[in-house]
Amino acid sequence: MTIGTAAPRRTRIQQEKRELILEAALEVFSANGFRGSTIDQIAEAAGMSKPNLLYYFRRKEDIHETLMQRLLDTWLAPLRELDDIGDPLTELRSYIRRKLEMARDFPRESRLFANEILQGAPRIMPLLAGELKTLVDEKAAVIKGWMRAGKIAKTDPWHLIFSIWATTQHYADFDVQVRAVLGPNRGGDGRFEDAARFLEQLFLDGLKPKGSASSK
Amino acid sequence: MTIGTAAPRRTRIQQEKRELILEAALEVFSANGFRGSTIDQIAEAAGMSKPNLLYYFRRKEDIHETLMQRLLDTWLAPLRELDDIGDPLTELRSYIRRKLEMARDFPRESRLFANEILQGAPRIMPLLAGELKTLVDEKAAVIKGWMRAGKIAKTDPWHLIFSIWATTQHYADFDVQVRAVLGPNRGGDGRFEDAARFLEQLFLDGLKPKGSASSK
DNA sequence: CAAATTTTTGACCGATTGGACAAACGTTAG
DNA sequence: CTAACGTTTGTCCAATCGGTCAAAAATTTG
Numbered sequence: 001m002t003i004g005t006a007a008p009r010r011t012r013i014q015q016e017k018r019e020l021i022l023e024a025a026l027e028v029f030s031a032n033g034f035r036g037s038t039i040d041q042i043a044e045a046a047g048m049s050k051p052n053l054l055y056y057f058r059r060k061e062d063i064h065e066t067l068m069q070r071l072l073d074t075w076l077a078p079l080r081e082l083d084d085i086g087d088p089l090t091e092l093r094s095y096i097r098r099k100l101e102m103a104r105d106f107p108r109e110s111r112l113f114a115n116e117i118l119q120g121a122p123r124i125m126p127l128l129a130g131e132l133k134t135l136v137d138e139k140a141a142v143i144k145g146w147m148r149a150g151k152i153a154k155t156d157p158w159h160l161i162f163s164i165w166a167t168t169q170h171y172a173d174f175d176v177q178v179r180a181v182l183g184p185n186r187g188g189d190g191r192f193e194d195a196a197r198f199l200e201q202l203f204l205d206g207l208k209p210k211g212s213a214s215s216k
Numbered sequence: 217m218t219i220g221t222a223a224p225r226r227t228r229i230q231q232e233k234r235e236l237i238l239e240a241a242l243e244v245f246s247a248n249g250f251r252g253s254t255i256d257q258i259a260e261a262a263g264m265s266k267p268n269l270l271y272y273f274r275r276k277e278d279i280h281e282t283l284m285q286r287l288l289d290t291w292l293a294p295l296r297e298l299d300d301i302g303d304p305l306t307e308l309r310s311y312i313r314r315k316l317e318m319a320r321d322f323p324r325e326s327r328l329f330a331n332e333i334l335q336g337a338p339r340i341m342p343l344l345a346g347e348l349k350t351l352v353d354e355k356a357a358v359i360k361g362w363m364r365a366g367k368i369a370k371t372d373p374w375h376l377i378f379s380i381w382a383t384t385q386h387y388a389d390f391d392v393q394v395r396a397v398l399g400p401n402r403g404g405d406g407r408f409e410d411a412a413r414f415l416e417q418l419f420l421d422g423l424k425p426k427g428s429a430s431s432k
Numbered sequence: 433c434a435a436a437t438t439t440t441t442g443a444c445c446g447a448t449t450g451g452a453c454a455a456a457c458g459t460t461a462g
Numbered sequence: 463c464t465a466a467c468g469t470t471t472g473t474c475c476a477a478t479c480g481g482t483c484a485a486a487a488a489t490t491t492g
Contacts, residue, residue: 013469032335036251039450051452052470060450092423111334114389118330119248121392128396136397152423158398159414160423166386167379173330174382176337180344181352182374198375206422207308207368207376229439229489255480267482268440276480 018056021046022070025063030108033115034064034123061123068116068124071109076132078102079161082139088146089204096164096199103172104192110172136161164203171195234272237262238286241279246324249331250280250339277339284332284340287325292348294318295377298355304362305420312380312415319388320408326388352377380419387411 024045028037039060043053057063078098082091103110121128140157147154171178171192179187186194226234240261244253255276259269273279294314298307319326337344356373363370387394387408395403402410 017469033249033252033331036249036335038448040448049471050450051472054451055469058451089423114330114334115249117390117393118327118334119252121396125392125396128393132393133397133399150425153417153421153425155417155423156410156414158402159411160418162386162390162394162397162411163383163415163418166382166390170378170382174333174378176341177333177344177348178378180337180341181349181378183349186374194372195375195378198372199379201369201371202376202379202422203418204422204424205369206418206420207305207371208420209366209369227438233439254478256478265441266480267442270481271439274481 014056017048020048021053021056021063022067025067026108026112029064029067030111030115033119034060065123067112068127071112072124072127072131074106075102075109075113076135079135079139082142084142084145088143088151092143092152092203093200096168096203097196099164099168100171100192100196100199103168103170107172107175110169114169114173167199167202230272233264236264237269237272237279238283241283242324242328245280245283246327246331249335250276280339283328284343287328288340288343288347290322291318291325291329292351295351295355298358300358300361304359304367308359308368308419309416312384312419313412315380315384316387316408316412316415319384319386323388323391326385330385330389383415383418 021042024047025037025042027045028041031037032041039050039053042063043050046053057066078095081098082095116122116124136158140161143152143157143160146152147157178191181187182191237258240263241253241258243261244257247253248257255266255269258279259266262269273282294311297314298311332338332340352374356377359368359373359376362368363373394407397403398407
């Protein structure tokens with residue numbers, strides 16, 4: 001992809017230790033934010049001393065940057081899979097489901113991004129205006145095609161994507177609030193199934209009563 | 217309300233300076249989070265020296281705590297206004313509109329809360345499980361009544377509220393991302409009107425095409 | 433005016449931070 | 463064994479942090 005960034009040669013130990021550090025850093029950064037996290041915390045979570053950690057990543061920012069670059073790919077994978085083949089409504093429904101599953105299975109990754117964006121995305125702004133915008137514009141065009149073909153209701157594709165991001169990631173980023181409000185009973189493990197059912201209904205039929213609801 | 221917390225007597229200057237500090241702190245905290253903000257930053261934003269600021273608020277946490285208590289009332293005002301009188305669909309639509317207006321007009325307040333929740337809400341957890349849960353449960357009961365009466369579609373009221381929070385606050389909390397993706401043209405001042413139109417359609421009719429769409 | 437009180441500030445402190453560095457340790461190859 | 467190389471750590475440092483304190487400055491009170 002990027003030219004000029006020669007991939008450095010690494011020993012087997014370096015590979016493993018770097019992975020260990022990144023895993024620990026994900027845990028710490030996602031819980032405390034970048035400035036709220038210390039190298040010592042990450043080192044302890046990785047089971048090594050601070051100077052040893054700094055032997056593998058020379059600066060705190062390097063860890064964060066590496067994490068972000070890797071995560072962006074994982075995070076956008078569901079959107080990349082949104083394809084023009086297949087039934088549009090089914091395609092959107094499975095996109096929503098997959099995003100919700102990611103919020104459930106990778107909440108740390110979600111919070112890491114949320115933290116970064118919340119504080120103005122100082123470290124990944126170029127990625128947002130570049131890679132991300134390109135991808136979204138591309139998928140928005142696909143969705144627009146579906147609308148023109150009368151397969152789904154006509155509306156703003158960009159804001160549609162935003163609303164899917166917002167509603168699904170909410171269950172990762174605002175997890176403590178969701179659980180506090182739902183209480184011990186409804187806030188247990190079943191909350192993601194409840195959310196999935198609700199979101200499917202919301203995005204397909206909205207809130208209007210009866211009318212000519214569920215087809216097929 | 218709370219007994220035992222005697223309201224301290226304050227001079228006119230103390231009132232004004234405390235307001236000045238809280239305004240500055242809102243700016244700084246919302247942009248950098250609690251741990252990412254320094255007393256010096258807040259003091260400079262308030263136009264005073266650090267010791268002078270600490271004369272009005274003895275600890276950094278006191279500023280944050282005072283901010284949070286005040287903001288929670290403002291922030292939940294739209295939900296409090298959700299009433300059983302009037303047409304349910306109209307009531308919900310105006311709630312969504314008001315929440316979106318708050319995201320537009322008070323983005324710093326939104327980000328302040330988002331920052332706090334993201335990091336596990338260590339300082340306001342009691343408020344979430346107490347005051348907030350009570351309010352949401354109460355309004356969920358109102359919405360449930362509408363569903364039983366066939367006024368709106370049957371679905372989960374709690375997750376409905378979550379989805380309204382998520383979609384509207386997204387435009388404050390993830391503002392930089394929204395603007396980066398929409399670009400200079402669509403990301404300008406008109407983005408909130410676009411969002412309002414989209415959200416109204418989403419929550420009322422969903423994405424299913426044609427069918428028996430907009431009534432009235 | 434002068435005394436009392438409130439407000440403001442410069443200087444300072446201990447703790448924590450990100451990071452540097454040389455020495456020690458471990459491993460492998462000859 | 464020993465030289466070379468990769469890995470690990472104890473120690474240290476300058477910068478920054480939240481917060482203290484005494485004294486100066488401003489304001490209010492009599």
